[in-house]
Amino acid sequence: xxxxxxxxxVPPTAxxxxxxxxxxxxxxxxxxxxxRSVFRLxxxxxxxxxxxxxxxGAAPEQAxxxxxxxxxxxxxxxxxxxxxLGRADRLGARLVTPSDEEWPxxxxxxxxxxxxxxxxxxxxxTAPPLCFWVRGAWPLxxxxxxxxxxxxxxxxTGYGVHxxxxxxxxxxxxxxxxxxxxxxxxxxxAHRGALSAGGLTVGVLACGLDRPYPVGNAALFDxxxxxxxxxxxxxxxxxPLRPRFLIRNRVIAAATRGSVLVExxxxxxxxxxxxxxxxxxxxxxxxxxxxxxxxxxxAHELLRxxxxxxxxxxxxxxxxxxxRIGSDLAPPARGPERPRDQLDxxxxxxxxxxxxxxxxxxxxxxxxxxxxxxxxLRKLALLEELGLVVRRDGGYVIVAPPPRGSxxxxxxxxxxxxx
Amino acid sequence: xxxxxxxxxVPPTAxxxxxxxxxxxxxxxxxxxxxRSVFRLxxxxxxxxxxxxxxxGAAPEQAxxxxxxxxxxxxxxxxxxxxxLGRADRLGARLVTPSDEEWPxxxxxxxxxxxxxxxxxxxxxTAPPLCFWVRGAWPLxxxxxxxxxxxxxxxxTGYGVHxxxxxxxxxxxxxxxxxxxxxxxxxxxAHRGALSAGGLTVGVLACGLDRPYPVGNAALFDxxxxxxxxxxxxxxxxxPLRPRFLIRNRVIAAATRGSVLVExxxxxxxxxxxxxxxxxxxxxxxxxxxxxxxxxxxAHELLRxxxxxxxxxxxxxxxxxxxRIGSDLAPPARGPERPRDQLDxxxxxxxxxxxxxxxxxxxxxxxxxxxxxxxxLRKLALLEELGLVVRRDGGYVIVAPPPRGSxxxxxxxxxxxxx
Numbered sequence: 001x002x003x004x005x006x007x008x009x010v011p012p013t014a015x016x017x018x019x020x021x022x023x024x025x026x027x028x029x030x031x032x033x034x035x036r037s038v039f040r041l042x043x044x045x046x047x048x049x050x051x052x053x054x055x056x057g058a059a060p061e062q063a064x065x066x067x068x069x070x071x072x073x074x075x076x077x078x079x080x081x082x083x084x085l086g087r088a089d090r091l092g093a094r095l096v097t098p099s100d101e102e103w104p105x106x107x108x109x110x111x112x113x114x115x116x117x118x119x120x121x122x123x124x125x126t127a128p129p130l131c132f133w134v135r136g137a138w139p140l141x142x143x144x145x146x147x148x149x150x151x152x153x154x155x156x157t158g159y160g161v162h163x164x165x166x167x168x169x170x171x172x173x174x175x176x177x178x179x180x181x182x183x184x185x186x187x188x189x190a191h192r193g194a195l196s197a198g199g200l201t202v203g204v205l206a207c208g209l210d211r212p213y214p215v216g217n218a219a220l221f222d223x224x225x226x227x228x229x230x231x232x233x234x235x236x237x238x239x240p241l242r243p244r245f246l247i248r249n250r251v252i253a254a255a256t257r258g259s260v261l262v263e264x265x266x267x268x269x270x271x272x273x274x275x276x277x278x279x280x281x282x283x284x285x286x287x288x289x290x291x292x293x294x295x296x297x298x299a300h301e302l303l304r305x306x307x308x309x310x311x312x313x314x315x316x317x318x319x320x321x322x323x324r325i326g327s328d329l330a331p332p333a334r335g336p337e338r339p340r341d342q343l344d345x346x347x348x349x350x351x352x353x354x355x356x357x358x359x360x361x362x363x364x365x366x367x368x369x370x371x372x373x374x375x376x377l378r379k380l381a382l383l384e385e386l387g388l389v390v391r392r393d394g395g396y397v398i399v400a401p402p403p404r405g406s407x408x409x410x411x412x413x414x415x416x417x418x419x
Numbered sequence: 420x421x422x423x424x425x426x427x428x429v430p431p432t433a434x435x436x437x438x439x440x441x442x443x444x445x446x447x448x449x450x451x452x453x454x455r456s457v458f459r460l461x462x463x464x465x466x467x468x469x470x471x472x473x474x475x476g477a478a479p480e481q482a483x484x485x486x487x488x489x490x491x492x493x494x495x496x497x498x499x500x501x502x503x504l505g506r507a508d509r510l511g512a513r514l515v516t517p518s519d520e521e522w523p524x525x526x527x528x529x530x531x532x533x534x535x536x537x538x539x540x541x542x543x544x545t546a547p548p549l550c551f552w553v554r555g556a557w558p559l560x561x562x563x564x565x566x567x568x569x570x571x572x573x574x575x576t577g578y579g580v581h582x583x584x585x586x587x588x589x590x591x592x593x594x595x596x597x598x599x600x601x602x603x604x605x606x607x608x609a610h611r612g613a614l615s616a617g618g619l620t621v622g623v624l625a626c627g628l629d630r631p632y633p634v635g636n637a638a639l640f641d642x643x644x645x646x647x648x649x650x651x652x653x654x655x656x657x658x659p660l661r662p663r664f665l666i667r668n669r670v671i672a673a674a675t676r677g678s679v680l681v682e683x684x685x686x687x688x689x690x691x692x693x694x695x696x697x698x699x700x701x702x703x704x705x706x707x708x709x710x711x712x713x714x715x716x717x718a719h720e721l722l723r724x725x726x727x728x729x730x731x732x733x734x735x736x737x738x739x740x741x742x743r744i745g746s747d748l749a750p751p752a753r754g755p756e757r758p759r760d761q762l763d764x765x766x767x768x769x770x771x772x773x774x775x776x777x778x779x780x781x782x783x784x785x786x787x788x789x790x791x792x793x794x795x796l797r798k799l800a801l802l803e804e805l806g807l808v809v810r811r812d813g814g815y816v817i818v819a820p821p822p823r824g825s826x827x828x829x830x831x832x833x834x835x836x837x838x
Binding site for chain 2: 159162163287288289290291292296297300303304307310311313314317366367368369370371372374375
């Protein structure tokens with residue numbers, strides 16, 4: 001197959017959809033995923049034209065020209081890409097690109113990822129992926145739609161493994177996809193917890209899907225692919241080189257609604273996933289641990305350094321951060337309870353601080369309920385989602401509860417005296 | 420002794436200093452410490468006039484009139500106060516009031532303590548103390564000057580006890596007074612940690628000093644009083660009634676530069692100390708723990724609810740919050756820093772009072788440096804620890820700083836240009 005350079009301004013599929021796919025694979029092989037200048041060229045000119053430009057030695061930066069030249073000495077990118085597609089076929093894996101319906105759109109937010117003070121290449125070259133290799137039946141975008149990353153140390157303690165498993169189990173049980181990196185320790189605990197709950201889990205690898213790393217998790221990878229997904233930006237055959245784990249982490253951060261860091265030593269890769277999640281505005285959650293544990297040092301550092309990193313102690317807190325209120329905050333299917341029966345003490349205090357009639361300001365709610373302002377605002381949002389209060393004139397008004405049973409009319413006092 | 424009502428506008432000692440002291444004791448017995456209306460009256464009219472007013476049944480609130488009437492049925496306040504002073508004498512304890520030089524001024528900040536949404540009496544009646552009963556040799560205000568509260572659960576875990584002890588040891592070792600409530604668990608660990616370091620610790624009790632509670636800590640209380648202080652707002656004989664612990668907690672929060680919460684179950688008294696510390700702008704620090712531990716639930720709740728509560732994992736973090744920059748922030752012994760760079764003003768004054776040669780007596784140090792005897796002794800002990808002075812012939816001798824590098828001669832600028 002020949003790669004045709006496309007003129008500027010044409011849609012990215014110019015040269016044909018197959019040529020675009022092949023070019024994306026070739027580009028990922030020629031330059032590591034995340035390279036900003038390559039991503040920009042692909043956005044502007046399409047993958048086919050970008051590949052032609054790089055093959056012409058016309059890359060916009062000297063470093064990139066050097067990288068391309070070095071790779072070209074190792075093989076022909078189009079041949080390599082064609083072979084990779086063949087290997088993927090035999091493996092039962094598929095290539096997914098932005099023109100596919102199952103492309104996970106949120107990874108596009110990596111366009112805006114800027115890590116303050118980034119000096120290392122992996123902290124600067126954080127552009128969105130050009131393509132994903134996917135093994136597993138679920139459509140990728142759908143699997144990642146309601147997903148949370150659970151990440152942490154490889155050398156996790158029994159405590160971390162326990163907490164990671166429990167969190168993943170609880171999230172999967174409530175219909176959330178658990179995303180992690182397939183490593184030993186917390187990653188494996190997260191995948192296993194989700195699998196135990198019969199839930200969906202996605203392993204984001206930093207190497208070819210035909211050689212998932214670490215090999216000690218081979219059986220786990222097979223289980224993940226059977227019911228969930230194994231994905232990678234790297235083509236079959238790609239080795240798990242050290243920098244690739246960090247390049248991969250930006251995908252874990254961006255593809256999910258939020259990341260939970262369970263255990264991490266100082267400056268671990270997992271804290272870097274969390275910092276990437278923070279940098280693109282994803283919910284970033286941290287499980288604390290004993291201050292005597294070296295495996296919680298990174299977690300505590302993150303909580304101290306990042307005001308937006310939220311301490312969480314269990315699945316309820318995680319759902320409070322990432323959940324769609326009303327569907328996720330409600331405990332799963334528990335009979336004919338009224339929404340207010342599901343409220344915690346603070347939400348109840350906030351609700352009870354509102355008089356039967358009239359608009360109440362947040363300040364008044366705070367004063368009457370005795371909860372902190374932040375908490376009051378959060379609980380008011382929850383109550384609003386549950387249909388128990390509405391916003392009006394800069395304050396909140398209580399909504400009369402619907403009558404239970406067969407009472408025909410809804411009145412302000414309905415339900416008050418009932419069981 | 421007769422109590423003379425004083426006209427409005429006179430200084431609080433009108434009626435004589437002794438009458439003022441007696442009236443403060445009587446007022447504390449008649450109405451619990453912290454009662455706002457009583458404190459306001461004392462500020463406006465003095466203690467003697469306030470007592471007369473309450474005895475006349477002229478308290479400004481019905482609830483207060485009822486309290487006074489109930490107490491009066493149990494005894495005569497002036498007789499009770501006189502007896503309390505006698506008991507204190509026999510106990511070797513003393514009464515300290517705001518007119519004493521050793522009064523700890525920072526407790527006056529309780530004037531401004533407002534707990535948002537306070538509905539319980541203990542959350543509203545948080546006025547400054549009228550007096551303290553003190554057992555121990557240190558001047559109260561001086562002992563509390565550089566102090567940190569270390570508080571937490573009675574039913575502490577081994578983890579909490581370990582962390583509380585270590586923190587207190589580290590703080591005491593660096594010359595900080597460790598304040599706590601004398602309870603089992605974290606409180607006792609904090610006192611013991613400070614004592615182990617040969618440091619100063621203050622136990623703030625919620626009952627009479629003659630019946631420190633819990634009795635299981637009796638030996639600990641004796642050790643605290645020997646080298647540090649046991650203090651209480653309640654006169655000798657007062658029982659450790661349940662609400663008094665919460666009333667007492669406002670003093671722990673206000674008398675210190677900051678409070679560290681080590682372990683706390685949900686809604687424990689220790690979290691309320693921390694919330695009081697927050698409410699008057701003291702540094703409030705929380706040690707996280709395993710999320711699987713019920714004894715860390717309150718700590719994690721506080722970190723989640725209060726943006727100003729700071730997660731700390733060790734003494735370095737605590738010093739970062741409460742320390743005086745230059746003296747406390749420098750980690751102990753880190754390479755080529757000279758110890759004298761870490762000294763505070765008083766220690767510097769003491770060091771500079773010593774001549775280059777010869778033995779200097781403590782009296783001479785006091786005379787030359789202008790610091791109090793106790794301070795001089797503490798600073799000399801510090802300087803000795805730092806290797807800057809040695810004891811000799813009942814006095815102190817300055818230690819010549821070692822030459823830095825291999826410079827043969829010691830000059831005023833030695834070391835300045837060296838690596």
